[in-house]
Amino acid sequence: MTTTDSPLPWTPVPILMYHAVEDETRDPKYKHFYVTASVFEWQMRYLQRSGYTPIHFAQLAQAMVDGVLPARPVILTFDDGYENLMTNVYPLLGELNWPYTVFLVSDRIGATSEWVTPEGYDASRLLAWHHIHEMAANSRVDFQPHTSTHPRLSSLAREALRRELVDSRDLLSQNLGKEMNVICYPYGDHNDAVVDAARDAGYTMGVTTDFGRVRAVDDPLTLPRISVYHVPPVSLTYGIGTLNFDWRVRTRKDNRPLPTAALTPAFR
Numbered sequence: 506m507t508t509t510d511s512p513l514p515w516t517p518v519p520i521l522m523y524h525a526v527e528d529e530t531r532d533p534k535y536k537h538f539y540v541t542a543s544v545f546e547w548q549m550r551y552l553q554r555s556g557y558t559p560i561h562f563a564q565l566a567q568a569m570v571d572g573v574l575p576a577r578p579v580i581l582t583f584d585d586g587y588e589n590l591m592t593n594v595y596p597l598l599g600e601l602n603w604p605y606t607v608f609l610v611s612d613r614i615g616a617t618s619e620w621v622t623p624e625g626y627d628a629s630r631l632l633a634w635h636h637i638h639e640m641a642a643n644s645r646v647d648f649q650p651h652t653s654t655h656p657r658l659s660s661l662a663r664e665a666l667r668r669e670l671v672d673s674r675d676l677l678s679q680n681l682g683k684e685m686n687v688i689c690y691p692y693g694d695h696n697d698a699v700v701d702a703a704r705d706a707g708y709t710m711g712v713t714t715d716f717g718r719v720r721a722v723d724d725p726l727t728l729p730r731i732s733v734y735h736v737p738p739v740s741l742t743y744g745i746g747t748l749n750f751d752w753r754v755r756t757r758k759d760n761r762p763l764p765t766a767a768l769t770p771a772f773r
């Protein structure tokens with residue numbers, strides 16, 4: 506694996522967005538909620554073989570200042586904190602000794618993802634505190650907030666918005682004994698008011714569901730990600746599943762416009 510830190514130019518950083526990692530394939534309507542454990546393991550081994558170096562958000566924040574990154578950086582994120590991370594993610598990423606980030610819904614710890622039921626999905630079990638403490642003690646996991654109750658933040662009045670951002674962070678920080686500064690917007694839902702509220706609450710980074718890899722010019726409070734979800738081994742829509750993953754991580758073009766005014770010569 507390449508560990509040489511290369512100076513500029515900046516390598517666009519893929520932030521992979523996972524949700525649940527299931528033992529078995531689920532009904533097709535759940536495809537955006539999961540990958541299977543066997544596919545997940547293949548993907549991690551693929552990243553390892555290909556010389557990727559997973560990093561934490563703190564390293565990304567520093568790199569957005571000084572441009573120093575490993576040759577093939579990647580960030581692994583898991584939204585909602587599903588209980589099956591305990592069996593299907595934590596042992597593997599512990600073995601690899603890789604950093605990863607889990608975004609927790611602070612008022613639903615030890616309960617279920619009940620916010621999906623109004624949309625016609627079955628809720629799933631979420632990590633309990635004893636799982637969270639075990640993962641924190643034995644792997645390079647970084648827990649960060651995903652609000653208190655998983656609402657659509659742009660629909661909230663100012664005080665409710667503030668509470669979702671601040672209370673979730675404070676509860677998790679107190680229980681885990683560390684500061685937290687990365688917010689994951691539920692449903693990727695954010696607008697200027699939401700981002701301003703996150704900044705006011707003390708967050709320095711935020712992740713969305715916008716598609717793309719992180720560029721040095723991006724706003725740290727609206728970072729794009731690359732969604733990884735269930736793809737059949739071979740399908741007309743996705744082609745061959747393993748090649749689809751490679752394409753998503755490495756080669757798919759980023760459609761977001763470049764804020765040219767913000768470009769410094771080093772990053773052009």
Ligand SMILES: [Zn+2]
Pocket residue numbers: 584585651655691692
């Ligand atoms: Zn979520």
